[in-house]
Amino acid sequence: MCCTLNHRNYHTKLDGFSPVPQHVPKRGTLLTGKKHVAQRIPMLSGCIYETLRMKHIRLFWFASATLLYTLGVILWGAFVRATGSGAGCGSHWPLCNGEIIPRAPQVATLIEFGHRITSGLALVLVVVLFIWALRVLPRGDMGRRGTWWVLFFMITESLVGAALVLMELVGDNSSVHRAIWMAAHLVNTFFLMGALTLTCWWLAGGGRLYIRRHGLLSAGLGLGLFGLLWLGMSGAIAALGNTLYPSASLLHGLQQDFSPTAHVLIRLRIFHPLIAAVVGIYILGLAVFIDYRVLTMRSMRLVRSLVMLFGIQVLVGIVNVALLAPVWLQVTHLLLANLIWIVIMLLTAEALSQPATLPEHTRVGIFARPNRTRVRTR
Numbered sequence: 001m002c003c004t005l006n007h008r009n010y011h012t013k014l015d016g017f018s019p020v021p022q023h024v025p026k027r028g029t030l031l032t033g034k035k036h037v038a039q040r041i042p043m044l045s046g047c048i049y050e051t052l053r054m055k056h057i058r059l060f061w062f063a064s065a066t067l068l069y070t071l072g073v074i075l076w077g078a079f080v081r082a083t084g085s086g087a088g089c090g091s092h093w094p095l096c097n098g099e100i101i102p103r104a105p106q107v108a109t110l111i112e113f114g115h116r117i118t119s120g121l122a123l124v125l126v127v128v129l130f131i132w133a134l135r136v137l138p139r140g141d142m143g144r145r146g147t148w149w150v151l152f153f154m155i156t157e158s159l160v161g162a163a164l165v166l167m168e169l170v171g172d173n174s175s176v177h178r179a180i181w182m183a184a185h186l187v188n189t190f191f192l193m194g195a196l197t198l199t200c201w202w203l204a205g206g207g208r209l210y211i212r213r214h215g216l217l218s219a220g221l222g223l224g225l226f227g228l229l230w231l232g233m234s235g236a237i238a239a240l241g242n243t244l245y246p247s248a249s250l251l252h253g254l255q256q257d258f259s260p261t262a263h264v265l266i267r268l269r270i271f272h273p274l275i276a277a278v279v280g281i282y283i284l285g286l287a288v289f290i291d292y293r294v295l296t297m298r299s300m301r302l303v304r305s306l307v308m309l310f311g312i313q314v315l316v317g318i319v320n321v322a323l324l325a326p327v328w329l330q331v332t333h334l335l336l337a338n339l340i341w342i343v344i345m346l347l348t349a350e351a352l353s354q355p356a357t358l359p360e361h362t363r364v365g366i367f368a369r370p371n372r373t374r375v376r377t378r
């Protein structure tokens with residue numbers, strides 16, 4: 001993954017230095033806006049993992065492949081919802097219209113059945129990951145513990161999916177009950193992706209998280225994670241409102257949003273962009289705070305990835321509204337929402353796995369004297 005020419009040159013330059021190389025960017029460049037070689041390297045490069053110590057490289061790559069595959073299944077799930085195909089197999093689960101393999105299926109049935117087959121395979125991959133980790137990792141290993149959470153959230157994900165079908169909270173169902181289950185489904189999905197991300201982090205050699213020791217930082221990150229969950233839940237409700245009550249035009253949609261007689265799912269739509277604005281301001285503040293507090297190159301890249309992705313997501317959201325939420329843009333919007341979640345999980349792991357208090361000579365920014373430099377973690 002570490003294949004960009006610039007990147008390799010950059011690494012070669014760094015490797016020869018002591019942990020406090022002179023030409024590495026000064027802290028707080030997020031505010032000063034100064035561009036440096038590190039900022040021209042693609043932010044989401046595989047190198048986030050490369051500098052960590054990997055003991056079980058095949059297990060790490062299998063876990064990463066499972067994470068990517070599960071992301072694909074989640075996006076297909078949004079496609080099922082956006083095309084209204086959730087009822088494609090009737091209210092049967094796990095059978096499809098009472099059959100193991102539907103004969104003479106309609107398009108909706110194929111879409112829903114495809115989602116069931118692919119999510120079933122995701123469950124199998126997670127079980128393999130779990131058993132593999134139990135076999136090769138010692139008790140107490142964080143990577144091994146992580147696979148327990150991955151298995152737990154994959155099972156609850158399947159159960160929520162089954163409940164949606166068996167309770168017929170699919171198709172044209174416009175009940176508040178469905179909205180609550182859709183929001184719960186999204187929260188569980190984020191927990192599953194979070195557990196998979198942390199497991200990959202630990203399998204790549206990432207450190208334990210010292211939540212209590214990092215007081216303010218932990219609280220700030222916790223609030224950021226909660227804000228993104230809240231934002232995601234409001235998005236899932238907006239998505240449901242959009243699917244059940246598509247607007248004929250932007251003006252018609254906006255009139256509906258403010259109409260006192262419109263369905264509650266329509267009137268709730270407007271809250272999503274508002275929550276995005278509030279959470280966006282908070283995430284920006286959190287990014288600046290972490291940029292000052294956490295002194296690693298990896299945290300710097302992750303902070304910039306988070307801010308960049310959030311900015312792109314806001315733009316995609318606005319275009320989503322303007323174009324009346326076409327299916328391809330809904331799926332793109334959900335993909336970006338998951339990438340934001342993965343990046344903030346990695347940032348949380350990077351920030352909370354650092355020693356709680358850093359040596360005096362590395363404390364810089366608003367918490368110490370200026371003109372200090374960043375430490376490269378190894």
Ligand code: HEM
Binds near residue numbers: 336
């Ligand atoms: C920047 C942070 C944002 C995040 C993390 C986010 C996240 C989400 C999520 C998770 C969904 C549900 C997708 C699904 O279940 O398929 C969603 C839906 C939606 N979001 Fe956002 N959103 C953000 C910003 C915005 C903004 C700023 C707007 C509009 C101005 C917007 C407009 C929409 C619309 C119209 C939907 C429903 C249609 C769809 O599913 O795409 N979002 N959002």
